[in-house]
Amino acid sequence: GQQVQQSPASLVLQEGENAELQCNFSSTATQLQWFYQRPGGSLVSLLYNPSGTKHTGRLTSTTVTKERRSSLHISSSQITDSGTYFCAMERRGNEKITFGAGTKLTIKP
């Protein structure tokens, strides 16, 4: 089945530092997305990025499909960026998502 591996499992940074999160997937994923889960549980979609580089605000995701990897870069981290970041993949249109184990990010003042 599909597998998604994320690294690191946890990351602690000082406010203002940049964060780099990695995601590796087992098959040539056709759809890939990054999600953020706030402490306490609610989940939001961050970036849809099946290939190439996408930006939104301080977030940049780069997906190299042939190498089966994606990264999420958070620049100038803020305390409110703390939480867990999940990478998820889906083969196009089959409606079945596989999530990675997540990276728990802690930003300290």
Place this chain on the structure above:
Amino acid sequence: AQTIHQWPVAEIKAVGSPLSLGCTIKGKSSPNLYWYWQATGGTLQQLFYSITVGQVESVVQLNLSASRPKDDQFILSTEKLLLSHSGFYLCAWSLGLGAINQDTQYFGPGTRLLVL
């Protein structure tokens, strides 16, 4: 504006008791609907998805069932809870083909379930 509501917010139930969790989406017609489960401290696991009323596909077998009785309603249930059902249940909706697409997937606030 579209809203997604889940009920109850939290539940404590006994092993062997029945369970029904609900999810309602307002402001969107014919959305794709999803149920996810997350063990405490764990990753998310997709349980079910539904593309249309009355049609539900199972992704993972966890002794749970789901139904979509109306276009805007998705129900997760079981007749007998297990300890392993404890966790966080999230409902979500999206439009377009596939669970992941350029149309964002929107999540509800979730239901926390503790089975004792």
